[in-house]
Amino acid sequence: MAKIARTVESSEEYKRKMRDDHRFDRKHSGIAEIMTHSAYQTATDIEAAALVSPTLSGNTARLLSMFRPEQPIIAATPNETVQRQLLLNWGVVPLLVTIADDSEEMIQNTMRVAIDTGYLKKSDKVVMVAGVPIISPMMINTIRVFFVGNVLARGQNGGGYSSLSASKHQTAGLGSTSYVPTAAAAQIHSAQAEPVRDDSGYRVTGRVVRAETLEDAFVALRKKGGEILVTRNLDMSFVPILRVVNGLVIENPTELGEDTLSMINPNLVWVSQVSGAMKTLEPGLTITVDSREKLVYEGTI
Template sequence: MRKTKIVCTLGPACDDSDTLRQMIAAGMDVARFNFSHGTHEEQKARYDRFVAVREEMGVPVAAMLDTKGPEIRLGTFKNGKAELVRGARFVLYADPCEGDEHGASASYAELYRDVAPGGTILLDDGLIELSIESIEGTDIVCRVVNGGKISNRKGVNIPNARFSMPYLSPKDVADIDFAVDNGFDLIAASFVRTAEDVLLIRQQLERRGSDIEIISKIENEEGVQNIDEILAVSDGIMVARGDMGVEIHFERLPAIQKMMIKKAVAQGKAVITATQMLESMIHNPRPTRAETSDVANAVYDGTGAIMLSGETAAGQYPVEAVRTMNSIALTVEGDINYSGRLRSRTGATVPNVTNAISFATCQTADELHAAAIITVSKSGRTARMISKFRPGVPILCCTCDERVRRRLNLTWGVHPVVIPEVDSTDGLFDLSVQAAIAEHMASDGDMVVLTAGVPLGVSGTSNLLRVEVIGNLLLSGTGVTGRTVSGSVVVCRNEDEVLRLCSEGDVIVAPYTTNKMLPALKKAAGLIVEQGGMDSHAATVAMALDIPAVINATNATQMLKSGMPVTIDAARGTVCAAKK
């Protein structure tokens, strides 16, 4: 099960139900809707199509609305494009006009107030550079430093500038209302500079009675400098390397990315690494080696999610891009020593009950080689606190709220499911264990670590940890060979019974073993022997024949009955009742 989540941007390339089905099957966990483009009518049609496919497939893929934010763009050009020549004069106008090689309008009419002669203006993700020579009224007169072709509505970036424009535009407010009205799970807030920007969105949501979670996109120097205060009021962050890479020197980006991921993980907040991860797959069916390493390094850094933009929104290979992202993440996760990383977190937690229980849960699961961590959470907070320790064991979060389930689909390592509400801890844990079995995360004989809060249903009260073996534990002893096997028991009390009663695939139960029994032992699926000691005949035979065995199984011949189906877990030295 992949731990790092995949965010996919929806657009014209996947505006059909079949492609969406294939993207979800390939590993899409969150669908991103970019409201910098398209009308509400277009996005509504796209969203309704996505929801219909999601419901049809019965999956909790979350929907994230990405706001336009206080971005600045050029207006339109005659014939849709122009070419700027190095050394030429180019003017940015406050009033709307049709642009050409001599000038164009900017979407922010007050831009002339926030820039000064000697400053730099970058167009089209930094491909074109302008130097500001003078401010003449509302016109910004520039000289082209690096020329190139430019087209309609390309982005405008001014490094290190602080703009006086309000953070929330009327369009952003309308888009936030759209998210509330249509049941979006997440809002990605563009160009967040300070905590106040996030709180403005939070206030707008509260006015609508909504608790949609906010992912703050860090895209400029001011946002990087204020990362701690932004994280404190956000539900997560996005390392938005597009505009960030334009406004901040590119050689600083890797260190900034690692810093932001580390801070978000430490606080149990979502973190998405985005932009140009598999950019070449917009046109090619395979990624470049550099892109593969970029995705891999983000996973090694511990990012919670990796994002595809143009690759799935407008590319020729949207499904292949998701499959590629999934494959890289799975391969890298298989190379990470999660146990070592967990041990290094000792002493690095804030001292409170939830943190202590969450860390102890991860440690216990790691040391006992548990099949899964099962958490019961009303709000999803417990699952996030466990996730921040990045355990190697899969995390199953059982919640009663479908909205919480979808939001948790962005959380690293968490597989969320919905269960009915019950009013007892034992009943809740029973349902959770059943869910783990149904989701193929555990089976009879597996050990699981459960955590929840008491009293039930109260958010933020995680204070309970329990270790259970799934199924009916019949007996335990010392495991040999470390494998798991199921079969039907044949109880034998001596050599003659072993040779006479045992057939191919039986689980032989005996007080001891001898060389005379070898013909029957070679046919056995497993051994349960009362005799103990790793130097015993039974242990030696089990290792020589590679048969899962439990030795030192006191009173096994009295406790077990012939014909009984059992599961031997030789890694844990347990014998459980198996389903017939």
């Protein structure tokens, strides 16, 4: 029966019938229906690999399912009951994700799980539709197009965390260089989030904190830490914050070498001489830093 259904649904006659039966009446539709239809149309026009919907209730994925898109509908939810219910909806691939503090983190968790489970791969075009923030009274108000592995910037030097460097430097100090951590640094360090890394140890994913000075960076940091610092110039005055960030993007050459950075923070992944980084990488944007390729990617890869 499943083989028959797949054969029928892949036929042009069936697709034509679905388009005729699901003609969209914009005049008699609400905002949620209009937004999901726009997402469906966008995915069709750009030949996206998937429609992605981070959802708490599953309603967005159900609305998308009504249009019978050719792409899979990847619905990520932290609710196991919703995940099981969505198995009954046409074309929906329900994935379980960890609950997030805010919408951007929820979106990136969704992308990460979809990549890890093989539903998305590098260079795929993806249409994301969701309500932002997650607790918004409007069920759907955002449509975004992602390119998985979209390169935002390229550096000339890079280095940092790997299993080898971590074991080599985990007990190392700064030699003659020392500092007294500020109260803000101590508070952030004590509650620092676990970094999001791939198995190679050369990539780290986090949210951009853009700052010209140490003081600006501490103001922008969240208390749980784990962000990626983007700055124009890096010197020893930044040592306190280098202990609490997971990644580093520097626009200009830096006076701090790889050994020094590794001693300051064995888990740090960094790329330097990234032209235009302060202009290109917006605060709050989720990026992935690849120290081996010396690249900065949009989102999670």
